[in-house]
Amino acid sequence: MSALVVHSQGNKSQAIIRSLGRRGIKVVATDSSRFAAGFYSRYCTDHLVTPSPQLYPEEFIRTILDRVKQGDIDVLIPSNSTETLLISKYKDRFEPYTHVPFMSFQKLFEVHNKETLHALAYGLGIPVPWTFAPQTMDDVRNISKKVSYPVVIKPKKSTSSQGVMYAQSDEECLAIFKRYGETARIPPDELPLIQEYIPGDGYGVSVLFNKGELRAFFTHKRLREFPLTGGPSTLRESVRNPQMERIAIDLMKACGWHGVAMVEFKLHRETLQPYLIEVNPRFWGSVNHAIVSGVDFPYLLYTMAVKGDVPPVLDYRIGIKTRFLFNDLRALYAMHKKKKDLLALFSEVFARYPSDEFAWDDPLPFMIYFGHKMAASFHKKATEE
Numbered sequence: 001m002s003a004l005v006v007h008s009q010g011n012k013s014q015a016i017i018r019s020l021g022r023r024g025i026k027v028v029a030t031d032s033s034r035f036a037a038g039f040y041s042r043y044c045t046d047h048l049v050t051p052s053p054q055l056y057p058e059e060f061i062r063t064i065l066d067r068v069k070q071g072d073i074d075v076l077i078p079s080n081s082t083e084t085l086l087i088s089k090y091k092d093r094f095e096p097y098t099h100v101p102f103m104s105f106q107k108l109f110e111v112h113n114k115e116t117l118h119a120l121a122y123g124l125g126i127p128v129p130w131t132f133a134p135q136t137m138d139d140v141r142n143i144s145k146k147v148s149y150p151v152v153i154k155p156k157k158s159t160s161s162q163g164v165m166y167a168q169s170d171e172e173c174l175a176i177f178k179r180y181g182e183t184a185r186i187p188p189d190e191l192p193l194i195q196e197y198i199p200g201d202g203y204g205v206s207v208l209f210n211k212g213e214l215r216a217f218f219t220h221k222r223l224r225e226f227p228l229t230g231g232p233s234t235l236r237e238s239v240r241n242p243q244m245e246r247i248a249i250d251l252m253k254a255c256g257w258h259g260v261a262m263v264e265f266k267l268h269r270e271t272l273q274p275y276l277i278e279v280n281p282r283f284w285g286s287v288n289h290a291i292v293s294g295v296d297f298p299y300l301l302y303t304m305a306v307k308g309d310v311p312p313v314l315d316y317r318i319g320i321k322t323r324f325l326f327n328d329l330r331a332l333y334a335m336h337k338k339k340k341d342l343l344a345l346f347s348e349v350f351a352r353y354p355s356d357e358f359a360w361d362d363p364l365p366f367m368i369y370f371g372h373k374m375a376a377s378f379h380k381k382a383t384e385e
Contacts, residue, residue, distance in 0.1 A: 002026040003302055004068060006078040006087070008038025008047070009372075011324055011356040013079045013364050015288035017041050019298035028073065030064065037369035042362050053082050068097045074317050075099045075305045077283075077298070084108065084282040099305035102259035103281065111255060111279040114193055115156050116250070121276050124254055126247055128276050129196035129266075136191075140177045143194055144170040147245055152195040152230075153177070164230060166197070200269040202233070202277075203241060205248035208300055208310075209257040214249055216300055216313040218290040223321070226331040232285045235353065236327035238293040238320040244274045251276070260297055288356040289322040299322075325355040326373050 001018050003224040007013055008029035014037060017027050021043020028045065029038045032052040039047040048067055051059040064087070068076060076098045078084040087094065087103040102108070110116050114131070121128045132147070133156070134140045144167075153176050155163040165180075167173035173194070180192060200220040208215045224235035248263035262284035283297070290297055294316040304310045329349065336345045358366040 001145065001306075002028065002073050003075045003077050004028045004030065004064070004073045005038065006030050006050075006064065006076070006083045007080040008044070009033055009036040009369070010079065010285070011326075011369070012285050012287045013038045013285050014041065014359075014362075015291060015356060016077065016079055016283060016298040017043050018359060018362055019291055019296055020302060021045075023299050023302075025299075025302060028067070029242045030067070032060075035368060035372070037365040037372070038359075040098055040364040040368050042364070053086050054269050057086055061086065061093075065090075065093055065097075068094055071097065073098045075101060075302050076132075077101075077301070079283045081112065081280070081282055085112065101301055101305035103255075103257065107255060107257075108281045111261070111281050113156050114278055116156065117279055118276075120254075121251065124251065126276050127273055129198050131196070132194040133193065134177075134191050137177065140174060140191070140194070144173040147173075147196075149173075150197045153180075153191050153192050154195060154199050156190065163192070166229060168361040174194070175189060198266040198275045198277075199265045200272075201269055202230075203239070203244055203265045203274070204233075204236075204262045204284065205241075205244050205265070205284070205294075206260070206284060206287070206297065207248060207252055207257070208260050208261045208297055208304070209252055209283060210304055210309055211258050212256040214253070214312065214314075215310055216291065216295050216297065216306065217245060217249065218295040218297075218316055219245060220286060220289055224328060224331050226334070228331060228334050231276070232324065235321060235323045236286055236289055238289065238316060238318055240318060241274070247274060247276065251279075260301055285324065286356070288354070289320070290316070292322055293301055293317045293320040321353050323353040323355055325349075325357055326370060 003025055005016055008031040017038050021027050026045045027043055030048045030050050032050050032085050034049050050063045078087050091100050094100050115133050118128045118131050132143045138231050150166050150168050153165045165176050167176055204220050206218045219239055219241055220236045221239045222233040222236050225231045226234050234345040244265050262280040265274045266277055267274050295313050300310050357369050
């Protein structure tokens with residue numbers, strides 16, 4: 001029993017490695033950094049340093065392929081968007097040597113790209129924020145005069161909060177697009193989307209499908225996120241929301257989905273209508289929350305790939321809270337700067353929520369990861385001063 005976990009630096013890869021390793025599965029970890037936190041897990045039996053998938057995609061694929069050709073890897077599990085999309089392009093190269101339990105590149109891209117996802121959802125009658133896809137700056141000028149503010153401006157292909165901005169007026173909207181074009185240097189037809197802002201809380205419905213059939217789901221509510229204006233969850237709670245769950249299941253079933261994904265929603269504060277925001281067609285940052293609550297997605301995915309199927313897991317513990325510790329501390333600091341409530345700050349800092357990064361039986365990756373993050377934060381602050 002063995003798995004190759006691709007990209008081993010982040011908090012979710014640590015959760016994946018621990019999930020598999022605790023079940024007795026041999027885990028080989030890869031990353032482009034020699035000091036990736038996952039390499040130092042007690043559950044990592046071997047590791048491989050790869051070329052950067054962003055800078056050297058062909059060399060990256062060749063390195064991963066050479067490793068699986070050795071014949072001792074049962075399942076290939078990429079954990080990040082870049083690696084998942086890249087490996088899916090060459091899925092047919094890997095399949096003679098190992099199981100690759102996710103969709104083709106075409107299907108992954110269809111749900112990863114927010115423009116095509118919203119077109120798909122609209123066709124299925126799924127509530128989505130109104131969304132405009134400007135092709136030129138003239139389109140931006142025309143749209144900016146029609147919409148109601150605030151609006152969300154987001155890249156078509158990003159994940160989480162990467163590149164997401166908010167505009168409160170048409171002047172601010174135009175300024176953001178001008179600044180975005182100058183910094184990103186993207187072609188005109190790849191301009192960001194202009195989207196309706198939905199007031200309310202964020203939710204995620206995580207799913208596992210086997211060739212279009214549901215095998216597991218898990219729903220969480222975001223209690224805190226960083227940045228505070230909208231980003232990955234830093235504190236979350238396991239909940240149930242049948243309406244969201246039905247929408248997520250219907251959407252992924254319509255795609256004939258295979259593998260894992262997380263469907264993100266906003267629950268409108270006044271109408272209580274859930275709106276589809278995006279789909280992460282790979283493992284999501286808070287996967288440890290699902291594992292702690294009773295839905296072990298990494299192990300289920302591995303087992304499904306090896307054995308062909310798994311018994312459905314459609315129940316889990318409600319009210320479980322977990323945190324992404326490093327970013328939650330940043331969120332709490334940002335909140336404290338506004339509220340100046342030291343008692344509440346200390347109460348939350350030292351709350352005993354299970355952490356994505358830290359595990360008592362596997363503490364070293366946390367030290368490596370936290371050290372990297374602190375060093376990067378200090379370096380960024382120093383360069384800005």
